[in-house]
Amino acid sequence: MSTALSIQNLNYKRNRQVILHDGQLTLSTGKIVGLLGENGAGKTTLMRLITGNAQGQGVIKVGDSSDVMHRKQKTSFSDHLKGFDKSTKINQVVKFYQTVYPDFSNDRYQEMATFLQLDASQKLTALSKGTKEKLIIALTLARQTELYLLDEPFSGIDSMSRKQVISSILKWTPDNATLLISDHYVHEIASLLDEIVVVKDQTIAVHKGADEIRDQLGVEIEDYYESLYEVGGAADDK
């Protein structure tokens, strides 16, 4: 199986504070991977480092390219659309994506938009949290890339929307693409995941197969995840 993402000796500081140190991670193609960790642990930062929008030290490769421009091309990150005016309509956002991403498939987008009941004439400012997440998922998955980074796609949305978002992820993730989904609740996505990665103590602390946890340790992923945070737990404290 080939490698979708490899990270070696990743270090990242900001304002003279260490955010991530000695990060090592290799993800193989075609996996759905949960990126877990507490709020502020550095999950979003890790994703931004992968896209090159945060600049750290170390080697990050998407597929076989470490060059930032190629990484951006091979990665579809769930942008929260802050670069658009609030009065921008959904169809204008779609037009933007179509213009700047050669790998954006309008057909795929339209299928998802129908499934998720997105109204193209709505303005960004009028969207509920759930609808906005649906739009972001549709835009992100409408690009056809090797790696998808979904940053907290379920935070603050109702359970109906969550189900629809999960279904679209399963339906529209291309074969052989790798998906990294960050979330601080593992429970709602546990059944989707092949593997979990935990960011803790400013580093990539854990990378394990989901069935490895269930098979070998005989525990729920959620329990395993929580056990990492218990005093004297599995992870090494400095």
Add this chain to the structure above:
Amino acid sequence: MTSSFSLFKVMGQTKVRRINWLIILELIATVVTTLWTAISGNFSSVSLFYAFCSWAIFPYLIGVILVAIVAEKAYTSDTYRLIPISNWKFYAMNLLSSLAAFIYLVLVQVVLYALTAAIGWSSLSDSYEQMQLMMSQYGMSFNFWAAAGTILGLSLVINILAWSTISLVHLVMNSASNFLPKARQRVVNIIVYVIVIFLTLRIVTFLFGWLSNLMYTAFGSSNIDSLWLGILVMVVAIVLESALNIVMINKWVETNPN
């Protein structure tokens, strides 16, 4: 890879949208002023032209700033910085699309001048003839189109210089803030602000002084060369600033997290 033109298009659209708002505001102001003239009883066919002229300076000034704000936001916005294109092309398209938006503003203004002037032409034609007479008396028979072209060219170069300077300031502050401890950041920011404002004022005074000088020499003695020399100096400044900007974007400038 995203083509430069695609990026130019999306960047330009956002800026043109801002310019359109500005023009709408300008038109409203013009109409209101004209109505006021009408109410106070001094209305004539030329009122619209005068009203337009009295407001016409603001769109240029505000336009440059609005476009600069949009341009600067792009450097720290995931929405733009996720686009797969090299940083120097990103920078170049950002500047070029700013320029295009500004040219668009100038063109719309010219059309509006022409329109309002045409409405009031019956009264304006007299003063136009007087002006021509005056000019010929003082021996100022210059080629109108050449002068207009030079002024336009000059103002565009000045704009680009202004924008690349604004970028320089913004990107220096952004890069510096990565390395400074959070606590001291405010103090440093204030110091940087002061230095930057001081420098900007110096540059602006220099430019204005130098420009008036140029105008004087250009129209007074038909020495057009010094004008081009000035433009050349500014172009060199633009190239230097841009090189610095691109280095900073490559190495340090990050987007604002979601």
Add this chain to the structure above:
Amino acid sequence: MKFDDKVPIYYQIKTHLYHEMLNGQLTAGAQLPPVRQLAVDLTVNVNTVQRALGEMITEGTLTSQRGKGNFVTTDTTRLAQLKDQLVMAQLAQTYDQLHAFNLTDAEILTSLKQYIEKRGIAQ
């Protein structure tokens, strides 16, 4: 479908499909939905469905036809065997639990008979 997160998901998918095969929702020779459709229906990822189906193909309860999809085997002896296995597994579980209540084999049999008779009347 709700999963017990302690048990590997692929294993639970297998169990789910076995049940459908035995209760008649999936008859011998019936075609299964495409893998992706199954994944969406069960809200699990495609790899997990593939793993479950892969194991079922290896053990002979499913057959895979290139380009057509996956089918329940037409081998009725294999299906009967599967049914036996599942019945046995279920019985073993129930038996162990009752045994844990200190019931003798004879008592277990009597209780089971009584239970069946009662259910018969109730229905």
